[in-house]
Every structure is written in structure tokens, then in C-alpha cells.
Amino acid sequence: MSKLPAEFADLERFSDWCLPTEEERYSKRLASSMAEMQEFYDAGMARLEDIMVYVDARFPLKSMPEDAKALVHLGQSIVMVSFPIEVWKQPRVLDSGAAYIQIIREPVV
Amino acid sequence: MILMQERIRHVGATTTAANGSSTVLTTCLTCSPNNLNERGRQVAFFPKPAAGSWTENWPELGTAPVNYNDSIDPEHYKLEQQAIFKKTWLKIGRVEQLPKRGSYFTREMPSVGAGTSVIIVKDVKDGVETVRAFYNLCRHRGNKLVWNDYPGEEVSGSCRQFVCKYHAWRYGLDGDLTFVQQEGEFFDLNKSQYGLVPVNCEVWEGFIFINFDSDAAPLSEYLGDFATGLEGYPFHEMTEHYSYRSEINANWKLFIDAFTEFYHAPILHMKQAEKEEAEKLAKFGFEALAYDIKGDHSMVSSWGGMSPPKDLSMVKPIEQILHSGLFGPWDRPDIKGILPDELPPAINPGRHKTWGTDSFEFFPNFTLLFWAPGWYLTYNYWPTAVDKHIFEADLYFVPPKNLRERLSQELAAVTFKEYAFQDANTLEATQTQIGTGVVTDFPLCDQEILLRHLHMTAHQYVDRYKAAKADGNGSTNGKHAATTEKKDAAHV
Numbered sequence A: 001m002s003k004l005p006a007e008f009a010d011l012e013r014f015s016d017w018c019l020p021t022e023e024e025r026y027s028k029r030l031a032s033s034m035a036e037m038q039e040f041y042d043a044g045m046a047r048l049e050d051i052m053v054y055v056d057a058r059f060p061l062k063s064m065p066e067d068a069k070a071l072v073h074l075g076q077s078i079v080m081v082s083f084p085i086e087v088w089k090q091p092r093v094l095d096s097g098a099a100y101i102q103i104i105r106e107p108v109v
Numbered sequence B: 001m002i003l004m005q006e007r008i009r010h011v012g013a014t015t016t017a018a019n020g021s022s023t024v025l026t027t028c029l030t031c032s033p034n035n036l037n038e039r040g041r042q043v044a045f046f047p048k049p050a051a052g053s054w055t056e057n058w059p060e061l062g063t064a065p066v067n068y069n070d071s072i073d074p075e076h077y078k079l080e081q082q083a084i085f086k087k088t089w090l091k092i093g094r095v096e097q098l099p100k101r102g103s104y105f106t107r108e109m110p111s112v113g114a115g116t117s118v119i120i121v122k123d124v125k126d127g128v129e130t131v132r133a134f135y136n137l138c139r140h141r142g143n144k145l146v147w148n149d150y151p152g153e154e155v156s157g158s159c160r161q162f163v164c165k166y167h168a169w170r171y172g173l174d175g176d177l178t179f180v181q182q183e184g185e186f187f188d189l190n191k192s193q194y195g196l197v198p199v200n201c202e203v204w205e206g207f208i209f210i211n212f213d214s215d216a217a218p219l220s221e222y223l224g225d226f227a228t229g230l231e232g233y234p235f236h237e238m239t240e241h242y243s244y245r246s247e248i249n250a251n252w253k254l255f256i257d258a259f260t261e262f263y264h265a266p267i268l269h270m271k272q273a274e275k276e277e278a279e280k281l282a283k284f285g286f287e288a289l290a291y292d293i294k295g296d297h298s299m300v301s302s303w304g305g306m307s308p309p310k311d312l313s314m315v316k317p318i319e320q321i322l323h324s325g326l327f328g329p330w331d332r333p334d335i336k337g338i339l340p341d342e343l344p345p346a347i348n349p350g351r352h353k354t355w356g357t358d359s360f361e362f363f364p365n366f367t368l369l370f371w372a373p374g375w376y377l378t379y380n381y382w383p384t385a386v387d388k389h390i391f392e393a394d395l396y397f398v399p400p401k402n403l404r405e406r407l408s409q410e411l412a413a414v415t416f417k418e419y420a421f422q423d424a425n426t427l428e429a430t431q432t433q434i435g436t437g438v439v440t441d442f443p444l445c446d447q448e449i450l451l452r453h454l455h456m457t458a459h460q461y462v463d464r465y466k467a468a469k470a471d472g473n474g475s476t477n478g479k480h481a482a483t484t485e486k487k488d489a490a491h492v
Helices: A006-017 A022-031 A034-058 A066-088 B006-018 B022-027 B074-085 B219-230 B252-260 B275-284 B317-322 B403-434 B446-470
Strands: A101-105 B090-094 B103-108 B117-125 B128-135 B156-158 B177-179 B198-204 B207-211 B240-248 B290-294 B297-303 B355-362 B366-371 B375-385 B388-397
Touching (some): A006 A022, A006 A034, A022 A066, A022 A101, A034 A066, A034 B403, A066 B317, A066 B403, A101 B403, B074 B446, B090 B103, B090 B117, B117 B207, B198 B219, B219 B290, B219 B297, B240 B403, B252 B366, B252 B375, B252 B403, B290 B446
Antiparallel strands (some): A101 B240, B090 B207, B117 B128, B128 B198, B240 B388, B290 B297, B297 B355, B355 B366, B366 B375, B375 B388
């Protein structure tokens, strides 16, 4: 059973990144290897523009089918992995030690 | 916190200007990067006050190294709790958290005293909305009134009245005791004498403040001219809300220190910019457009050219796709009140074309930061010990109309957190070292002027409290630092 719309079948193998909350996306980032995130980043960045065009041509943000929502959550995960890939070259923020910042309120799609 | 490309544009522009481009020259009249003044100091990119520096413009600040004992001495912290956190207006939320009559939330206030908890509730009578605050304490035998599962955790919701879990005493939204279980068993109990204990509560521009000093001056007087100059900003339109919280192993003032100077930005956050840009930023450092101080409160105004950047190659691939970054979405939302000439007078006071962000520091612990592209964020710093505090950050955007806008905001929020991580962990490294007492006094540069002001102001509150105590009077009647004698910064 695929999570994503058929137009994004090529991203289906990354569907475990379809996570609705920042806390889940951040946890997955910390639990992932750089190789895993690089693969997801490369595939995802190539389709990020398409994701926005697809959703915005069809649905308002507050009312969309489950497969489109999953696509939005995947898009949010692409944003999440961009920092380890583009900036830190590691899953964690550099020199962040034991510091932990928790999100306690966010708009969830 | 950050450094922006605008400065680089200036540097590049002056070079171009030397080659005879008059268009660029007009935008760079303030730039003379290689000139030295009579003291051999590099002349500022942005003009400084006639006194020669921002710091010397407020002589009471002094220019000597600043003593940081106020951030490591547990006894001093106890005095700060009494003198500052029990006496000043504290921002604890926004009106959007209370959408209807009976909406409430609780706040734990360890900075004021162990266990202190308040209920904030909205009442509506005859069409008039009132926000009230009460100590979260049942008048019967002192049980905490509003909580779920864990007494120490904050909760929110809505109700018609508050009912104590213990013996079902009930209180109205105005705090009046309305019902006592088996009332006839009590002895001469006059219910009107047993309402919830109120805490001063006022609202400014949708921000809810409380004050534990019943003699406190009104909120608008306390916030002063900066607040007046910010009124009219469309806060009420920016309801897309992200909230973060972190326990920081450092004195509360150290995080304010970090956010009121951008001198650190090109160095600490260097890796967050593209390499070539980062090197330029580090080479030229940071200068603010302006600083201002009004009584207990202060502000810094900064340039910023990242929204959008002049050249896409200056920003990361994800920013190129989503048109966003630390400065927020590059495209302004379609609302009134955020264009450069619509902003209220306190924002970008010099009306600089290159303006990017203003950060207001309302004493003691409320930072209000505006970004040119039309969003804002707030910070609060709640001390729990001399070397610990809870940091809260809240980001507010205009609700996105589509996914493109939503992801643009997502990138700004994610970026904020990455920077905050770096700032937060550096604080612990600072706290442990100043805590050794090996070095007690630290030199602060002109771009760190607001740190001097913060530590001086906080110290003045403590000094006034101690003086009042010595006189046998614990109250300082809500007086502001500005109304008292000036203190030598070297002894702060």
C-alpha cells in the first residue's frame, strides 16, 4: 500500500520520512546515517518544487487527502535533512553537546 | 545571532565605487572601511553617536571591564528573584491562547519562587473581554487548583468555573468562591473572603503580562516609549505559531547577552553560511545600524540583505528552492503594516534602506524581535537557579495560504532551531568557566553595549532592593532603574 500519490512513486521508498510532527522528523534525523540522509536529500531536493506545484494546484492546506498530506510531511522532512547534509556534515548540530531544544507547539498539516 | 550579506554588499560596493560607479556610490555614503579615526580606530560603516561610540553615548554604562559575579553567585540570584522577578512585569503569553470565555492556561513561575503557579483566564461580560491572573491555589487547604496528571506541568483548556480536585470548592472566572462542599460544616465561613488570590495582569498589543507586586506601576508606564513606538504592528495577523523550550545550564542573563550582541554571529555561526560568504563575513565582523536605551529597556537595529539575497549563490540549495532562511520567507505576506514605510516608528528608527531586523529587550526577560520580511519572534528567559534557566522561543508568521508558503516558514523555523542550538550550548561552556572565578571581569566592546546595560540595570534593582530592606521597607514601589542614581559599570 503506497503512502504517496502515484505521481511521486519514485519517492515511495523514503515514505518512512512521512512524519507529521517536527519532533518525529528530528528524532529520525538523529537516528539516521549520513548516507541514508544523503540519498533521501538527493532524491527529495530534485522533486521539492514538484511537490509544491502538485499540492498547491489541487488542495488547500487545511483540507487534503491522506496521500497529499504524506507528501507534505515528506517535504517537511526534506527541509529537516537539509541541515545535516548542507551544513553540519553530521546528523547533530555541530558543538551542540547535551543541549536540547524541544518544540512544544507547531502548526501540523 | 546572525550576520547578513548586506555588509558584504557594502564592501563590494565601495570597491565598485572606486571604479567610478555613481549609482553604487549613492548607496554607500556611510562606507569608508579603510579609514582610521584620530584614535586609530577603524571608522564605522554606520555612523556612531557624536560621543565617539554607542557606549560612551550613555556615560553611566562606563567602558571598564564588567564584573560577572552577578551570574555566578547563588546569593545574588536569590536577591534577583526578590528584587526583579517579584517586582517587574513579566510576559507570559498572548491573547490568541485564550480564544473564548473560560479559556485558560497555567504557567509555572519558578523564577518568582519555588512552586509559584498562576492561572490565566479570559472572561467576557457585556461584550467586554478581560484577562485575569490568579495564584493557582485553592483557598481551602492550599491544593493546587488547576493541573492534570502531574502537578508541576502546565495545562490549558476551557471551563465555566474552576473546581478543586480535592474537595470540589468552585471558583468563578472572576476568582470568586461560588461553592463550598458541605458548607454547613464550616464555622462562620464568609465565601466572599475566600476568592482566588489575584495577580496583577495587563495586556499590551496582545501580549499578556503579569506582575507579582501589587504596588507595581501600570504596564504601559513600565514598558515606556519603546512599547508606544511599536503599537500598531500587525501582531494579531501573525497567528501561525511555533514554540520552543530548552533547559539551559547558564545564568539567565548570559542568554540575553548572546541575543543582544551580534558580534558573535560571523564566528559562532560561520558554518551556516556558504563558505566564501562566511569568510567574508568573519573578516569584516558585525556593526549594528543603531542601538538605543530607554530606561530599563534597550534595542539594537541591524541591516540584512538575505531576503531575498542579491545573488542566489550566496545561499544554500534548500534556501534557493524555498525562498527562505534565517531571515524568514523572502516574500512578504499580503497584509497591511509591514512595508518599510508602514512600520511603527520604533522599528528601524533610522529608516535605513538596508534595515533587516530589530531586537527589543524589555527588562527583565522579554525579547521581541522583528524581521523585515514581516514576521516576529519572542524569547523569554526564566531562571531556576543561578546557573540554570528555561529558555522559551516563539515564532509568529502570517498563516500560509499554500504549501509553498508553509514550507518557506518551515525552513525559517528549522533554521531558527539550528542557530539556537549553537547559542545554547556555548552558554554552558561560558557558565562553567566564569563559575570558576579565575577571571572575574570581562572587557565588552561597543557592539556589546546592551550587555553592559542589562547587567547594570539588573544590579540596580538588586541594590535598590537591598537598600530598601536595610531601611526596613521591602517595597521599591515599582521604580525603574532610570529613576535612580547611576552606577559605575566597573562595579556591576
